[in-house]
Amino acid sequence: MIAVHARYRGREKGRAQLVKRSAYALSTLPGVGEFEIVGVEDIRAHVESPGDALNLIMALLSDGNWAIGLGITRRGGAVHAATDATGRKPATVGVSADAEGSEASDIAATFALIGHVLMKRTYEGREATALVRRGLNQNEAAERLGISKQAMSQRLQAAGWHAEQAGVQLALNLISRAAGVD
Known part of the structure; x- marks a missing residue:
């Protein structure tokens, strides 16, 4: 549970x-x-x-x-x-x-790192990552924000999007393992 x-x-x-x-x-x-x-x-x-x-x-x-x-x-x-x-x-x-x-402490540490990335984000970074998280690709998200694809890529990079995604995958793996779900 x-x-x-x-x-x-x-x-x-x-x-x-x-x-x-x-x-x-x-x-x-x-x-x-x-x-x-x-x-x-x-x-x-x-x-x-x-x-x-x-x-x-x-x-x-x-x-x-x-x-x-x-x-x-x-x-x-x-x-x-x-x-x-x-x-x-x-x-x-x-x-x-x-x-x-140490699964519990590993999960907590993973969320501490994710939380750090999230708290360092600017408004523009939160805006960009929210669109990509909803399933839009970079071109669609850039168009929605009225910016170039290159600017969108830079926003995602500055927002730590790739680090967040790696942390999210790690957290999911650790929670699944702790819950006994394969």
């Missing part, structure tokens, strides 16, 4: 409403169950697969205002493992897994 727990650490006013709206929006992601709202700042949900967990964590990391816990168990208790793993600082991912070895 896989679950994600997120604790809002931003400075927005009306945080209870923001957390509720976020829970609703995040529950529309594929493979994400209904979120349980725990207190004012915390939400948690089960996810169906390692890929679904990855997509949810990436959405939370991209926002930059959430401390995230990932729970991976082979039988029961994933939500509680996720809660126990939730970090104290925004844009951090804690991991609790009943897998062998």
